[in-house]
Amino acid sequence: MGIPAAETVAPSTSTERNMGLWLACPSWSLGSRAQNFVLTGGDQNTWVNTSSNFANYANSDIVFATSGNDLDGGVTVEIAATDTLCCSLLASSSGDANTRQTLVQGAINYAAQTDTTPSGRYVHGSPADANKMATWYIPNDGMKGYTYQSFTGIYAGQVMPNIRWNCSAVIGNRVFYGNVDTEDENQQTVRERSRVYYTPIYKPDEIDPRHFKDFGKNDGDEIIGLQSLDGRLFVLKERNIYIYNVSAGNEMNWYTERHHRGVGCFKKHLAVPTRYGVVCADERQVSLVTPQEVIELTMPIRATWQALTLDGPSMAYAPKKNELIVLPDADSNDVNFWIYNFDYRSWSQMTLDKNIQKTNLVMGSDMNGLYAENTGKKVKKMNDSGADNTETATIKTKQFDFGAPDVKKRFGRIYITYKTDDEAADVLTVTCYLDGSGSAAKTFSSEFPAKAALTNVGNFINLVGKTLELKFACAGQDFVLDDVIVEYTMMGHTP
Numbered sequence: 001m002g003i004p005a006a007e008t009v010a011p012s013t014s015t016e017r018n019m020g021l022w023l024a025c026p027s028w029s030l031g032s033r034a035q036n037f038v039l040t041g042g043d044q045n046t047w048v049n050t051s052s053n054f055a056n057y058a059n060s061d062i063v064f065a066t067s068g069n070d071l072d073g074g075v076t077v078e079i080a081a082t083d084t085l086c087c088s089l090l091a092s093s094s095g096d097a098n099t100r101q102t103l104v105q106g107a108i109n110y111a112a113q114t115d116t117t118p119s120g121r122y123v124h125g126s127p128a129d130a131n132k133m134a135t136w137y138i139p140n141d142g143m144k145g146y147t148y149q150s151f152t153g154i155y156a157g158q159v160m161p162n163i164r165w166n167c168s169a170v171i172g173n174r175v176f177y178g179n180v181d182t183e184d185e186n187q188q189t190v191r192e193r194s195r196v197y198y199t200p201i202y203k204p205d206e207i208d209p210r211h212f213k214d215f216g217k218n219d220g221d222e223i224i225g226l227q228s229l230d231g232r233l234f235v236l237k238e239r240n241i242y243i244y245n246v247s248a249g250n251e252m253n254w255y256t257e258r259h260h261r262g263v264g265c266f267k268k269h270l271a272v273p274t275r276y277g278v279v280c281a282d283e284r285q286v287s288l289v290t291p292q293e294v295i296e297l298t299m300p301i302r303a304t305w306q307a308l309t310l311d312g313p314s315m316a317y318a319p320k321k322n323e324l325i326v327l328p329d330a331d332s333n334d335v336n337f338w339i340y341n342f343d344y345r346s347w348s349q350m351t352l353d354k355n356i357q358k359t360n361l362v363m364g365s366d367m368n369g370l371y372a373e374n375t376g377k378k379v380k381k382m383n384d385s386g387a388d389n390t391e392t393a394t395i396k397t398k399q400f401d402f403g404a405p406d407v408k409k410r411f412g413r414i415y416i417t418y419k420t421d422d423e424a425a426d427v428l429t430v431t432c433y434l435d436g437s438g439s440a441a442k443t444f445s446s447e448f449p450a451k452a453a454l455t456n457v458g459n460f461i462n463l464v465g466k467t468l469e470l471k472f473a474c475a476g477q478d479f480v481l482d483d484v485i486v487e488y489t490m491m492g493h494t495p
Contacts, residue, residue, distance in 0.1 A: 026126035063125035193222035225268035269314035316361035420476030434465030
């Protein structure tokens with residue numbers, strides 16, 4: 001006659017571990033179901049009401065029996081009491097449907113305790129919700145659970161100071177926060193410009209004020225950015241870089257591996273990890289930082305780099321092309337991207353979304369650079385698609401003294417292996433400079449014609465000087481400079 005409550009899962013038998021009792025949640029669409037009526041008899045398996053208040057209840061309804069009347073504190077308060085009984089209706093007794101109800105697995109309170117004499121309790125009930133489940137009873141099987149203090153190391157009443165941070169990095173499932181604002185005992189903000197806090201493993205939001213490390217606290221510098229690479233934390237300040245080795249599991253074994261002085265990071269977005277080390281930049285140079293050394297990447301374009309305006313700058317690494325992408329000024333119009341190719345160790349410029357403000361650079365899922373532009377509100381991917389570049393490529397060498405800076409040389413022939421295009425206009429222009437002079441000593445404007453394939457072409461220089469500097473310029477879209485050979489003879493010392 002009754003309908004079993006399929007949503008109800010009984011506790012396991014005594015020979016198994018008791019995993020608790022799951023019940024469907026009430027939907028509280030009461031309909032004509034009577035509420036807050038008194039039980040006149042029954043036991044832990046049946047409830048009785050001689051006034052026929054169960055008349056409109058149905059099998060599988062969720063019912064509660066409270067020890068208090070809801071007029072005392074409200075139905076929510078009464079049901080929430082620890083001695084409230086909960087169960088699901090299974091079936092009514094034949095010929096006695098309005099007075100006696102058989103219960104699913106018996107009625108229990110939150111501690112799995114039953115009541116063999118429920119008479120005098122007040123009943124509340126509702127149909128079961130078909131889409132929700134709840135745990136009414138969670139057993140205590142003797143296993144000791146975590147407390148808040150054992151789990152966090154902080155007792156429940158302890159007030160933890162909030163922190164605000166300027167930069168962060170993740171290493172070994174820990175989070176490191178740098179350049180933080182905290183509060184002292186007087187609730188005044190304290191800026192810790194040289195401090196890095198670290199969290200426990202797998203707990204990125206738990207910051208213990210005792211877990212920190214200061215880097216150059218008295219150097220008058222502040223932390224700009226944090227980068228992680230190969231189990232090391234790179235602490236980037238404006239004029240100092242600290243490399244902190246955190247590869248050991250225990251923080252007692254962490255140590256400062258290297259301190260690079262006189263080089264730093266201008267903005268936190270001007271730093272990125274690469275396969276060679278961490279690259280960062282300031283107004284002086286772009287640097288490749290490793291635990292062993294600092295390598296200046298902008299040496300060939302140092303004067304040009306130092307003349308740039310760094311306003312909202314950022315950089316990203318594109319592993320697919322093995323390139324470093326630098327955007328010097330995201331807030332200004334008509335600014336080129338600067339591209340450093342690690343394979344060729346050379347810089348180039350790229351113009352994308354000219355006269356449009358851009359966001360900081362990030363690496364996309366396809367290992368190319370990404371940015372968003374302000375006009376179309378779109379995310380753009382940096383790739384090789386687009387129109388061919390019509391700019392003239394220019395390569396300028398250093399001053400070569402050939403190991404004898406104070407000796408004059410007679411420069412004879414020059415041999416250049418190069419490729420441009422097959423268009424006649426794409427000739428290679430070669431300019432020679434002597435002894436550091438800014439004026440050209442000789443210019444070859446047509447002697448090195450356009451070549452569709454790598455070709456070795458020679459010509460006479462016929463110049464005398466102590467040092468030689470060369471500049472190559474070509475408008476060819478496929479310009480490649482492969483090799484340069486200069487023949488010279490020593491002329492003896494000059495008084």
